Amino acid sequence: MTSTLNADPAELAKFSDLAHRWWDMNGEFRPLHQINPLRLDWINGICPVTGQQILDVGCGGGILADAMARLGAHVTGIDLSTKALRVAQLHALEAQTPNVQYREVSVEALAVQQPGGFDAVTCMEMLEHVPDPASVVRACAALVRPGGWVFFSTLNRSPKSFLLAIVGAEYVLNLLPRGTHEYAKMIRPSELAGYCRVADLDLRHTRGMEYNPLTKRYWLSADTSVNYLFALQKPADAVL
Template identity: 75%
Template sequence: MINADPQELSKFSELAHRWWDPDSEFKPLHQINPLRLDWIDRLAGLQGKRVLDVGCGGGILSDSMARRGADVLGIDLASRALKVAQLHALEAGTPNIDYREVAVEALAAEQPGSFDVVTCMEMMEHVPDPSSVVAACTRLLKPGGWVFFSTINRNPKSFLFAIVGAEYVLKLLPRGTHEYARFIRPSELAQWCRAAGLDLVQTRGMEYNPLTQRYWLSGDTSVNYLLACRRPA
């Protein structure tokens, strides 16, 4: 069994052609990408590193990490989104980047201990077994390597902000993008990370002001949050 939901893959494939339109449904990803990129680069130092981007979609984060000097492999199971990512890399002349349609668990069996940095952003709330993703990401890391996760907390505030607010009121995302039952509490993600043998290094929240349309990182993990971990050397 591949750890993927066919409905989720179909949902993102339908929008594939709009990944690189900064005013499309993917506008929030374009807006938060510099924040995520700088945070990852500051902690792990991307220059010259071998990096895996799990659930890369159309390649927004993958492409920017390659432009920071990393050797990047982006993987996803949504084939149309991957084709968009590959086409963009060709058109933009992005160096040191490759894409593959492969499950993270399968890649972990094929290339264990191969990457300095693994990123898995806005993906775990879309798969049936997110703990399996955490374990696979850990297996793919070299000793001392970094893994970065981002997802959405599960509580009444996150339901109000991430679903009602983002999908219905502000229309930042298409309706049905998220399913509340699949949101993940930081304590749950931290438990999976520790069970996989990771050391937790830093947790950050991501906030949004609808009036200024500005995102920023903070200590508030009540809705969107990011977690940085390391595999012991």
């Protein structure tokens, strides 16, 4: 691992330490399991995944990658956490998930190897954990074919997000391990939209995600003040 890699060693260590819990539905990653059907339905409604070549960036233990493969996509999941990838691979073997593979490679390195190699790229809950999110956006844009789709989800840097996603989720409700998110690394929608424009991605759809701690229910809405999702399209006439 070189010093120029777009990754925070502390972030990698944090998720590596929890890797064995990825598929524990009642463990630290329970919120990811709960929101996964929402994310999957939204992605599949915009870009039907069956038969598509899809890259999942920052795949972790493979929660989204595995679900997309089960819908008929040909999925490549990439991450820089060796332990999380081993968990993802083991789960795919145990669950006999078809058409999914995992690689330990940075998105920037893969963009050099396979420009335009995918019909769609997903990068969920990952941008707020890297030193240079704009670099990830550029790499995702390079990896998708002209006319293809790129999906991001991340956390807004807002007072409401601080209260709900950090104080509430990590310290009051214990939905996430303490220290999962850093407020300074959160990204405003306007900032992410700017990174995407520079990368020549056209923003087509935006959604927010909300949570009710009483009913323990998540849903998608127009409120992007905490969690939000972007669906972007690479121009069909883009030059690789």
